Amino acid sequence: MVPVQYFVGLSAILFTLGALGVLTRRNAIIIFMSIELMLNSANLLFVAFARAFEALSGQIFVFFVMTVAAAEVAVGLALIVAVFRTKDTINIDEVSSLRG
Amino acid sequence: MLLSEATNPGGAFSLVPWIVFFPAIGLLLNLAVGKRMGEKFIGTVASLAAGLAFAVSAALFFALQANHGEAVAVPFLDWIRIGEFNAGWHFRVDTLSVTMMLVVSGIGTLIHIYAAGYMHYDVRYKEDPAAYNRFFIYLNLFIAMMMILVSGDNYLMLFVGWEGVGLCSFLLIGFWYNRSPDGTPGTGNSYAAKKAFIANRVGDFGFLMAVFTTFWVTRSLQFDEVFHAVESGEVPVWAVWAITLFMLLGVTGKSAQIPLYVWLPDAMAGPTPVSALIHAATMVTAGVYLIARSAPIFSSIEAVHNVVAWVGAGTALFAASIAVGQYDIKKVLAYSTVSQLGFMVAAVGMGAYAAGMFHLVMHAFFKALLFLGSGSVILAVERGHHPIGEDAEHAKHADHGHDDHGHAFDPQDMRNMGGLRTRIPWTFWTYMMGALALAGIPPWSGFFSKDEILTDALHFNVSLYVVLTLAAFLTAFYMGRQVWLVFFGAPRSHGAEAAKESPPTILAPLVVLAGLSMFGGFLNFPVLHQFGHWLEYTLGHLYHATDFLWEVALGSTAFALAAIYVSWLVYGQKPRRTVKEKDPLEKAIPGLFAGMNAKWWVDEIYEDLIIRPYQKLAAFLADVVDWRFWHDWFHDRVLRDGFFGITRFLAQPVDLGVIDGIANGLARLAQGSAAALSVLQTGFVRNYALWVFVGVVSILGFLIFR
Numbered sequence: 001m002v003p004v005q006y007f008v009g010l011s012a013i014l015f016t017l018g019a020l021g022v023l024t025r026r027n028a029i030i031i032f033m034s035i036e037l038m039l040n041s042a043n044l045l046f047v048a049f050a051r052a053f054e055a056l057s058g059q060i061f062v063f064f065v066m067t068v069a070a071a072e073v074a075v076g077l078a079l080i081v082a083v084f085r086t087k088d089t090i091n092i093d094e095v096s097s098l099r100g
Numbered sequence: 101m102l103l104s105e106a107t108n109p110g111g112a113f114s115l116v117p118w119i120v121f122f123p124a125i126g127l128l129l130n131l132a133v134g135k136r137m138g139e140k141f142i143g144t145v146a147s148l149a150a151g152l153a154f155a156v157s158a159a160l161f162f163a164l165q166a167n168h169g170e171a172v173a174v175p176f177l178d179w180i181r182i183g184e185f186n187a188g189w190h191f192r193v194d195t196l197s198v199t200m201m202l203v204v205s206g207i208g209t210l211i212h213i214y215a216a217g218y219m220h221y222d223v224r225y226k227e228d229p230a231a232y233n234r235f236f237i238y239l240n241l242f243i244a245m246m247m248i249l250v251s252g253d254n255y256l257m258l259f260v261g262w263e264g265v266g267l268c269s270f271l272l273i274g275f276w277y278n279r280s281p282d283g284t285p286g287t288g289n290s291y292a293a294k295k296a297f298i299a300n301r302v303g304d305f306g307f308l309m310a311v312f313t314t315f316w317v318t319r320s321l322q323f324d325e326v327f328h329a330v331e332s333g334e335v336p337v338w339a340v341w342a343i344t345l346f347m348l349l350g351v352t353g354k355s356a357q358i359p360l361y362v363w364l365p366d367a368m369a370g371p372t373p374v375s376a377l378i379h380a381a382t383m384v385t386a387g388v389y390l391i392a393r394s395a396p397i398f399s400s401i402e403a404v405h406n407v408v409a410w411v412g413a414g415t416a417l418f419a420a421s422i423a424v425g426q427y428d429i430k431k432v433l434a435y436s437t438v439s440q441l442g443f444m445v446a447a448v449g450m451g452a453y454a455a456g457m458f459h460l461v462m463h464a465f466f467k468a469l470l471f472l473g474s475g476s477v478i479l480a481v482e483r484g485h486h487p488i489g490e491d492a493e494h495a496k497h498a499d500h501g502h503d504d505h506g507h508a509f510d511p512q513d514m515r516n517m518g519g520l521r522t523r524i525p526w527t528f529w530t531y532m533m534g535a536l537a538l539a540g541i542p543p544w545s546g547f548f549s550k551d552e553i554l555t556d557a558l559h560f561n562v563s564l565y566v567v568l569t570l571a572a573f574l575t576a577f578y579m580g581r582q583v584w585l586v587f588f589g590a591p592r593s594h595g596a597e598a599a600k601e602s603p604p605t606i607l608a609p610l611v612v613l614a615g616l617s618m619f620g621g622f623l624n625f626p627v628l629h630q631f632g633h634w635l636e637y638t639l640g641h642l643y644h645a646t647d648f649l650w651e652v653a654l655g656s657t658a659f660a661l662a663a664i665y666v667s668w669l670v671y672g673q674k675p676r677r678t679v680k681e682k683d684p685l686e687k688a689i690p691g692l693f694a695g696m697n698a699k700w701w702v703d704e705i706y707e708d709l710i711i712r713p714y715q716k717l718a719a720f721l722a723d724v725v726d727w728r729f730w731h732d733w734f735h736d737r738v739l740r741d742g743f744f745g746i747t748r749f750l751a752q753p754v755d756l757g758v759i760d761g762i763a764n765g766l767a768r769l770a771q772g773s774a775a776a777l778s779v780l781q782t783g784f785v786r787n788y789a790l791w792v793f794v795g796v797v798s799i800l801g802f803l804i805f806r
Contacts, residue, residue, distance in 0.1 A: 022786060023790050023793065024786070031786070093784060096784060097783075
């Protein structure tokens with residue numbers, strides 16, 4: 001059986017990738033994808049620990065997270081479409097009209 | 101001698117407040133409706149008011165006689181009551197106060213009647229007929245005030261009356277306030293009124309100090325209580341000296357003695373009835389009354405007698421000498437009044453209270469007569485000189501060729517008179533009665549009263565007797581001079597030429613007063629001393645009957661006759677023919693006459709010695725102390741500039757610097773920190789995310805590695 005440390009390490013790598021993606025990329029869709037990556041790294045951790053400790057609650061949590069993520073995707077993509085319609089771009093550096 | 105304690109006044113005594121109320125009602129009535137009712141009404145009401153007061157006084161006289169002269173105190177109103185001290189409007193009916201009441205209301209009534217006729221002309225000559233009403237209102241007010249003065253049972257009520265008559269005197273001297281004494285428009289009369297008021301203020305200060313001292317040492321102002329305290333020796337000697345000398349100062353003011361007499365001659369600016377009533381017969385004798393009333397105080401120290409007597413005697417001689425050199429008929433009488441008041445003060449001063457009061461009453465008779473007579477003379481000359489009204493109607497028919505119209509004509513100047521004996525016989529004969537009484541020819545009233553004073557003076561101090569006899573000699577001389585100048589010789593002006601006898605309302609009081617002046621002396625006939633015994637009820641052991649000395653009587657008669665003879669030699673033998681001519685005395689003794697004519701320059705000396713320095717002091721106080729020191733320096737420099745300095749300091753460094761600095765500093769701090777923090781607010785979500793990330797990492801790091 002694959003030891004749980006491996007899953008944790010993979011999850012950390014995935015999370016770091018997601019975080020760096022959020023911080024460095026300017027394309028809104030890519031940032032979005034990076035967020036999903038971070039969510040899924042968390043899901044991976046949940047599932048890994050659930051199997052390691054043979055507890056079902058972690059797996060149920062993952063279902064909820066996936067549901068929320070789906071809802072988030074729906075809202076987030078709608079926002080990106082709206083931004084694109086008004087600004088003709090999805091580069092978030094140009095979406096800064098709230099800056100003082 | 102606490103007579104007034106617990107006496108239950110009954111019968112006529114309870115009427116006593118009416119001596120004040122009748123005149124008060126008269127004045128209120130005239131004040132309310134006098135203007136609409138005409139002169140007859142005004143004169144009648146005013147005379148009736150005074151007459152009723154006289155009737156009440158007479159009733160009190162008889163009631164007092166029935167009461168065997170026992171003094172009665174009639175409490176009327178409470179005024180000031182503090183603990184033991186009680187000074188109220190309480191009337192005192194004793195022989196002394198009733199004597200004064202009778203004189204004031206009796207002479208007052210006659211003068212009211214006279215004034216009703218006299219003022220009819222006066223208001224027309226002064227071209228202000230509306231003033232008629234005002235005159236009688238003042239006159240009634242005066243009677244009321246004088247009654248308060250003489251009837252008060254304590255020094256406080258006496259002071260109320262004292263001030264009240266002073267006010268009336270002021271109002272009546274300045275009655276024609278927009279004219280000068282010669283009748284031309286000017287401020288002379290109001291100046292005279294002011295002078296009288298101020299001179300009296302100095303005297304009133306003395307009287308007030310006397311009252312304060314009395315209260316201080318005796319804790320009472322009620323006459324009997326004060327006298328009892330003084331006689332029982334409770335009062336220290338210095339206090340008696342202070343009371344008597346302060347009182348004497350008050351007397352010199354009100355009764356026109358040296359050094360405050362200067363106001364009385366100027367008071368002749370008032371209409372003649374006023375001169376007769378206030379400035380000869382009644383008000384000016386208030387000082388004499390005060391001393392007689394305070395007899396137990398004045399008699400408690402022998403040396404006090406000397407001071408008062410010499411003030412009186414000095415005034416008597418000094419004023420008599422001035423009277424010799426005057427040309428104005430009223431000025432002569434005014435100085436004569438000052439001189440006669442000197443006689444009275446000398447008399448009461450040396451303890452001859454009855455003699456002084458007797459002379460007061462006699463003087464009221466004959467001096468009122470003389471003043472009223474002089475008023476009649478003045479009026480006659482004025483009407484002859486310048487006929488108006490009915491007189492003018494008659495004058496048209498008899499056209500005189502005269503040239504003294506137009507320029508200033510003084511109807512009071514004796515040089516303008518002469519030969520009036522035949523033109524105004526009634527006035528002449530009554531005037532003669534007054535003149536003989538004043539000169540002291542027996543059996544006229546003045547002889548008896550003056551003789552008593554002289555006899556007492558001889559007992560008291562020979563030099564005092566000499567001074568008073570000299571004054572009496574001068575008195576007879578100036579009266580002779582006046583009579584020769586006014587009534588004898590030939591008329592020296594058109595006014596005297598065409599002089600008209602006065603109407604009956606004027607002559608009737610003259611006749612009555614002439615009778616009193618002739619026979620008044622028998623009131624206190626030597627040996628009998630009815631008047632003296634009457635006053636003895638009040639004076640008690642302080643009364644002494646003056647014995648009759650033939651030497652003194654014959655001496656003073658001889659002196660008076662000699663003086664009249666001398667005056668005939670000087671003025672009667674070769675009467676003055678023109679107005680401009682020099683006075684015979686001026687030719688004979690030029691230096692002395694100049695002094696007498698110029699009133700010994702007392703007014704000028706006062707002007708230089710008191711008024712000028714006072715004005716300089718006032719100017720100094722006003723200009724330097726008040727204006728430059730207080731206003732310019734203290735207010736402007738210290739207060740205003742100091743205030744401005746403080747406000748400037750508070751405004752500039754404190755308000756703008758500190759307070760605004762705090763507010764602005766806070767604002768700048770907020771601004772700066774906002775500016776610094778706004779750098780973080782990039783608007784880039786990833787920056788925020790980075791911070792969140794950094795935050796999470798550092799919290800986690802802290803939790804893991806702590």
